[in-house]
Amino acid sequence: MSTPETLSAQAAAADTTAPNRPAPPDGIVGALGRFAAAVRAEGLDRRLRVEAAARVLDVLGNSLIAHDEPVAQSVLQVARRWAGTGPASVIGAPDRLPAASAALVNGTLAHAMDFDDSHMLSVLHPSASVIPAALAAAQASGASGAALLDAITVGTEVCIRLGVAAYNERLGNSVFFERGQHATSICGTVGAAAAAAMLFGLDAAQIAAALGIAASMGAGLLEANRTGGSVKRIHCGWAAHAGVSAAELAGAGVTAPPTALEGRFGFFHAWCGDLADVDAVLRDLGDEWETSRIIFKPYPCNHFTHPGIDAALQLKAQGVTADDVVSAELRVATSTLRTIGEPAELKANPPNGYAAAFSGPYTVAAALLGGGGLGVWFDDFGDALAQDPARRALAAKVRCVADPWCDARFPTFLPAVLRVELRDGQVREARIESSKGTNSRPLTEQELTAKFVLAASSALGTARALALRDAVQALADDAPLDALAALTSGSEGGHRS
Numbered sequence: 001m002s003t004p005e006t007l008s009a010q011a012a013a014a015d016t017t018a019p020n021r022p023a024p025p026d027g028i029v030g031a032l033g034r035f036a037a038a039v040r041a042e043g044l045d046r047r048l049r050v051e052a053a054a055r056v057l058d059v060l061g062n063s064l065i066a067h068d069e070p071v072a073q074s075v076l077q078v079a080r081r082w083a084g085t086g087p088a089s090v091i092g093a094p095d096r097l098p099a100a101s102a103a104l105v106n107g108t109l110a111h112a113m114d115f116d117d118s119h120m121l122s123v124l125h126p127s128a129s130v131i132p133a134a135l136a137a138a139q140a141s142g143a144s145g146a147a148l149l150d151a152i153t154v155g156t157e158v159c160i161r162l163g164v165a166a167y168n169e170r171l172g173n174s175v176f177f178e179r180g181q182h183a184t185s186i187c188g189t190v191g192a193a194a195a196a197a198m199l200f201g202l203d204a205a206q207i208a209a210a211l212g213i214a215a216s217m218g219a220g221l222l223e224a225n226r227t228g229g230s231v232k233r234i235h236c237g238w239a240a241h242a243g244v245s246a247a248e249l250a251g252a253g254v255t256a257p258p259t260a261l262e263g264r265f266g267f268f269h270a271w272c273g274d275l276a277d278v279d280a281v282l283r284d285l286g287d288e289w290e291t292s293r294i295i296f297k298p299y300p301c302n303h304f305t306h307p308g309i310d311a312a313l314q315l316k317a318q319g320v321t322a323d324d325v326v327s328a329e330l331r332v333a334t335s336t337l338r339t340i341g342e343p344a345e346l347k348a349n350p351p352n353g354y355a356a357a358f359s360g361p362y363t364v365a366a367a368l369l370g371g372g373g374l375g376v377w378f379d380d381f382g383d384a385l386a387q388d389p390a391r392r393a394l395a396a397k398v399r400c401v402a403d404p405w406c407d408a409r410f411p412t413f414l415p416a417v418l419r420v421e422l423r424d425g426q427v428r429e430a431r432i433e434s435s436k437g438t439n440s441r442p443l444t445e446q447e448l449t450a451k452f453v454l455a456a457s458s459a460l461g462t463a464r465a466l467a468l469r470d471a472v473q474a475l476a477d478d479a480p481l482d483a484l485a486a487l488t489s490g491s492e493g494g495h496r497s
Contacts, residue, residue, distance in 0.1 A: 025258030033208030067092035108237030122163025129188025159191025182220030192243020212256020307416030331403035341400025
């Protein structure tokens, strides 16, 4: 099994194992293709596989609880019309679809509830595109559990590194995000292609082609975070679908420019102009694993709302109640304010539960008035509670503003300051350096298990959810994939919500 120090040498030798195949091109996609081929040939350390298995478990739990969401059912209906039967399963349903179609549905499920994992510096959610693509490709190719986890690790690493390259220190934010582009799906398409190409057995040159093809396929706009619409909830599904499709096309002989990422009309110039640090994609590749910096969400809502929730929960633990609050000020980083605080009138009055998950004022109210899960839970973001008069009245008292202290810490940390004026004249403050679940405050194993079981048991029941947990954890020891499909499949009318 390889260690990080050996991967560069392995990558250089990867193409010599197939002398009749063309060498991968120079450029970034060529280097990534060689790297992916080397990882597949040699395998990764068990530590990285265990980390990948934890991310698979998180995706499956999030997907199972999303199955009955209208947007998920819409996508499933379309996928059924598009495709006949195939080798890849749909999470929470009995369907077997072609790999790309299953990836579309499962990627939608993975991101639909906004509970998927995050990587701070890249300002994206890496697993919700890559893991559904990898699961579908693994089932289609008959891959082993270890091969699945290795492909997931490489795919998420590629996705994250594209996002890191687009982080701009002067802006204090991702260039993608500043321009209203959804890095999660744009970079996720390329990461999904890397994972799928590895699992389909493509050589280094074909993997490079898959990455270049995928670079032409990624898309996603962030306006839905501000003013609504369910389209954002399918972004990761489309990225997973496009990634699998790119790998299949590369395997069939479609090629891509060797400078698809760094070229004059390539990925970074098209999306980021001259603001990207293109060299970051390959910097310390194989020695530093950005995947190990992925963090898990404790709350099923936009990550930028989490420090405000933590602050509200802290004040609640100190005895502050919703009835006590006369007014409140939530101070956050400028880059996050645009998502959770603007437009102010809409954020104080979210029209539905999904919009509430992107509202700083509403999530503060939910933390003070709710209490399920690890602090707030899915019922807090249903349409019924989003329209609850008590919550709306409390949310209307919360004003969101930018704060220099928070700006100085974001995105390494996810900070917030919540200051509330009480009926007795007191002013109370909670200051959060970084929210629960971030790298400085990671969720414990017990909290991760609780999150998964709470989510998965809504569809499977507790016993089956625990069996699924065990099956996923066994993948790190190269267990077969059969149990996953059996445990996550559902039946029409039998899915428990």
